[in-house]
Amino acid sequence: MFISAVRVxxxxxxxxxxxxxxxxxxxxKNPRDGTTIVFKHGKIAGDPGQFRxxxxxxxxxxxxxxxxxETLPASTDEQHQYYVINLEGKSGDFDVISxxxxxxxxxxxxxxxxxxxxxxxxxxxxxxxxxxxxxxxMNDGIYAIPWYxxxxxxxxxxxxxxxxxxxxxxxWSELVITAQEITxxxxxxxxxxxxxxxxxxxxxxxxxxIWSNGxxxxxxxxxxxxxxxxxxxxxxxxxxxxxxGVTPPLVTTAIEEPTRHLFGSGKALFMRNWPYAWNxxxxxxxxxxxxxxxxxxxxxxxxxxxxxxxxxxxxxNRFSRQPEAAEKLVRFLTSPASQKTxxxxxxxxxxxxxxxxxxxxxxQQPFMTSLYGIFLRxxxxxxxxxxxxxTQVLQPEFSAALAGIKSPEAALASAQxxxxxxxxxxx
Amino acid sequence: MNSRDQGNRFVLPAVxxxxxxTVYPVLSVLSMSLHRKLLLFDISEFTGLDNYRFLxxxxxFWNAFNNTVYFTALSVSLELLLGLGIAxxxxxxxxxxxxxxxxxxxxxxxxxxVSARMWEWMYNTDFGILxxxxxxxxxxxxxxxWAMNAAVVMDVWKTTPFVAILLLAGLKMIPQDLYxxxxxxxxxxxxIFRRITLPLLMPVxxxxxxxxxxxxxxxxxxxxxxxxxxxxxTTETLSIYAYKVLFQTLQFGYGSTLAIVVFLCVGAxxxxxxxxxxxxxxx
Numbered sequence: 001m002f003i004s005a006v007r008v009x010x011x012x013x014x015x016x017x018x019x020x021x022x023x024x025x026x027x028x029k030n031p032r033d034g035t036t037i038v039f040k041h042g043k044i045a046g047d048p049g050q051f052r053x054x055x056x057x058x059x060x061x062x063x064x065x066x067x068x069x070e071t072l073p074a075s076t077d078e079q080h081q082y083y084v085i086n087l088e089g090k091s092g093d094f095d096v097i098s099x100x101x102x103x104x105x106x107x108x109x110x111x112x113x114x115x116x117x118x119x120x121x122x123x124x125x126x127x128x129x130x131x132x133x134x135x136x137x138m139n140d141g142i143y144a145i146p147w148y149x150x151x152x153x154x155x156x157x158x159x160x161x162x163x164x165x166x167x168x169x170x171x172w173s174e175l176v177i178t179a180q181e182i183t184x185x186x187x188x189x190x191x192x193x194x195x196x197x198x199x200x201x202x203x204x205x206x207x208x209x210i211w212s213n214g215x216x217x218x219x220x221x222x223x224x225x226x227x228x229x230x231x232x233x234x235x236x237x238x239x240x241x242x243x244x245g246v247t248p249p250l251v252t253t254a255i256e257e258p259t260r261h262l263f264g265s266g267k268a269l270f271m272r273n274w275p276y277a278w279n280x281x282x283x284x285x286x287x288x289x290x291x292x293x294x295x296x297x298x299x300x301x302x303x304x305x306x307x308x309x310x311x312x313x314x315x316x317n318r319f320s321r322q323p324e325a326a327e328k329l330v331r332f333l334t335s336p337a338s339q340k341t342x343x344x345x346x347x348x349x350x351x352x353x354x355x356x357x358x359x360x361x362x363x364q365q366p367f368m369t370s371l372y373g374i375f376l377r378x379x380x381x382x383x384x385x386x387x388x389x390x391t392q393v394l395q396p397e398f399s400a401a402l403a404g405i406k407s408p409e410a411a412l413a414s415a416q417x418x419x420x421x422x423x424x425x426x427x
Numbered sequence: 428m429n430s431r432d433q434g435n436r437f438v439l440p441a442v443x444x445x446x447x448x449t450v451y452p453v454l455s456v457l458s459m460s461l462h463r464k465l466l467l468f469d470i471s472e473f474t475g476l477d478n479y480r481f482l483x484x485x486x487x488f489w490n491a492f493n494n495t496v497y498f499t500a501l502s503v504s505l506e507l508l509l510g511l512g513i514a515x516x517x518x519x520x521x522x523x524x525x526x527x528x529x530x531x532x533x534x535x536x537x538x539x540x541v542s543a544r545m546w547e548w549m550y551n552t553d554f555g556i557l558x559x560x561x562x563x564x565x566x567x568x569x570x571x572x573w574a575m576n577a578a579v580v581m582d583v584w585k586t587t588p589f590v591a592i593l594l595l596a597g598l599k600m601i602p603q604d605l606y607x608x609x610x611x612x613x614x615x616x617x618x619i620f621r622r623i624t625l626p627l628l629m630p631v632x633x634x635x636x637x638x639x640x641x642x643x644x645x646x647x648x649x650x651x652x653x654x655x656x657x658x659x660x661t662t663e664t665l666s667i668y669a670y671k672v673l674f675q676t677l678q679f680g681y682g683s684t685l686a687i688v689v690f691l692c693v694g695a696x697x698x699x700x701x702x703x704x705x706x707x708x709x710x
Contacts, residue, residue, distance in 0.1 A: 084467070084677075088466070088467070106467065109467075109468055110467045110468055198657050198658060198659060198660075252569075252658070253566070253569045253658070385467075385468065388676060389676045389678065392671065392675065392676055393487075396487070396656075396657075396659055396660040396663075399657070399658065399659040399660075400659040400660065402659075403571055403658060403659045405571055405659050405661065410486075414486040414487070417481075417484065417485070417486075418485065418487065421481050421485075421681070422678070424463050424470075424472075
């Protein structure tokens with residue numbers, strides 16, 4: 001009896017230790033004595049084979065370097081957690097990191113990224129859109145190179161606007177009037193849908209209302225959340241639901257896909273979303289094919305349109321054992337040729353401005369190149385290493401204001417106080 | 428060397444072991460709570476009582492505090508009432524009594540995270556059995572009013588068996604001859620319950636209350652799995668708030684402050700109960 005218990009325990013102990021042994025970093029050398037670099041990224045949209053082809057081209061151009069690409073979980077929160085845990089543990093198991101635009105300042109401040117400014121030629125940073133460039137620059141260092149870009153846009157139903165003789169709204173009040181008029185006569189049609197669940201997407205949406213009213217979150221690094229302009233913008237979001245009745249209450253629990261489904265099945269007149277939805281609406285069999293238009297988001301009188309910047313950037317792990325090879329891959333993937341290939345094959349929107357005048361792209365992806373003006377003006381969320389802590393505060397406060405649990409002023413005052421505390425400005 | 432010294436020597440190892448596993452961590456959390464400590468950026472500055480001063484005016488803390496008190500008060504009182512009823516029923520003799528007792532225990536035996544997932548499906552607006560049976564379309568976990576009550580119902584379902592079993596044990600300890608004597612004196616069922624059962628059960632009730640109040644005040648898994656603290660933080664309890672600050676954003680300073688405050692609250696509650704217990708035991 002006793003002996004068998006001991007045996008069971010020792011077997012268990014061995015089993016437990018196995019993953020540890022397997023996890024030991026093993027120096028990876030291929031037969032030609034070259035280097036292997038590991039590239040971590042989220043799921044590649046569309047056909048992953050297209051992306052592998054691009055990596056094969058890199059390997060041909062750089063003999064001796066092998067690229068292993070590894071896909072992370074689909075949720076960006078899980079990707080972020082993966083990086084934080086591994087980089088806090090100084091892991092060198094991956095060399096090239098793909099990062100959401102809001103992570104770069106945090107990772108750079110934590111000392112996990114190599115400065116890659118030398119990868120850009122003199123003045124080359126001007127070849128990129130200004131928004132992403134601002135998001136990767138910290139204290140004169142450049143810690144990642146923008147890879148592809150995203151920004152919030154307004155989708156509208158061309159057929160319905162035409163039927164009622166309405167033009168595309170430029171201001172928020174025009175949008176409300178148009179939506180009220182058309183939904184008053186069309187049964188089962190929602191006026192304007194967007195993303196209002198308590199998550200990062202809510203912050204993206206709310207910032208677009210706030211910025212388009214001349215509001216701000218940070219001013220020279222100091223929080224300025226509790227301003228009348230910000231409160232006005234938040235109140236307008238709530239009023240869209242309760243006062244004007246153009247937004248259904250379901251948006252307070254909606255993320256991108258449910259709103260995309262509603263709009264795609266013809267149940268909404270206007271929608272705020274990212275450009276990815278366009279290709280789905282234009283597919284064969286879509287209920288709204290040929291009837292969808294895209295415009296910049298509206299603004300409040302006396303201000304201008306503002307889109308929240310999204311997109312992904314490539315950086316090099318500070319703990320990488322092959323930084324030179326990793327830098328070559330970053331340089332290659334963000335080059336005009338690679339960005340063009342990815343734009344044509346999987347629809348990733350290039351971060352280099354010149355590509356939007358490329359004849360092939362203009363012919364094959366006319367929708368993408370039409371977004372040039374929106375991308376040019378897209379604004380990054382507050383560029384600060386503390387952004388991920390700040391958004392944890394903003395999400396519930398914005399959500400409370402939308403749900404009517406707090407007044408916009410109370411929600412913003414509370415957010416202001418908490419953000420000050422995070423930034424270390426005392427209680 | 429007298430026997431007292433000898434006794435102390437025997438106790439010493441236990442004292443050292445306990446200090447290592449309880450006193451040291453508590454002191455370490457206490458010291459962290461006096462710092463602005465951001466693990467990611469290697470920031471660690473001593474800020475004295477700043478965190479505590481901020482906490483007093485932190486709306487989110489008071490929101491979490493109120494949520495926790497509401498959850499604790501409602502779920503513990505419901506569990507006590509239902510548990511007492513079930514215990515009284517189980518204390519009678521009837522067929523299949525053993526099987527019934529075992530069945531009652533099933534919810535308690537299911538891991539909390541699993542039962543929370545189960546309830547999440549039952550509460551689902553479109554596919555949930557609850558809306559199906561009631562013929563309604565209520566967004567139970569999405570509405571600020573229903574979400575916390577939905578969590579309370581789940582906790583009551585899960586923990587009532589535990590209360591019932593403890594109270595049943597207490598009922599078994601009441602000598603039967605007291606009941607016989609009462610019946611001979613012509614006492615009715617209600618006065619027997621009020622004058623014999625309840626007073627003699629009181630010590631067990633207090634023990635149950637201590638266990639349940641402390642558990643409910645620290646509630647994390649049930650609510651976290653069910654709602655994640657939403658909508659708009661209306662179900663965020665103190666433990667969930669502390670978890671989010673500590674482990675989602677790695678703010679170890681303020682997170683420790685929150686943990687200390689939860690610790691103080693639970694400590695105060697248990698002292699209060701202990702005082703009531705000893706006060707009852709003395710006369």
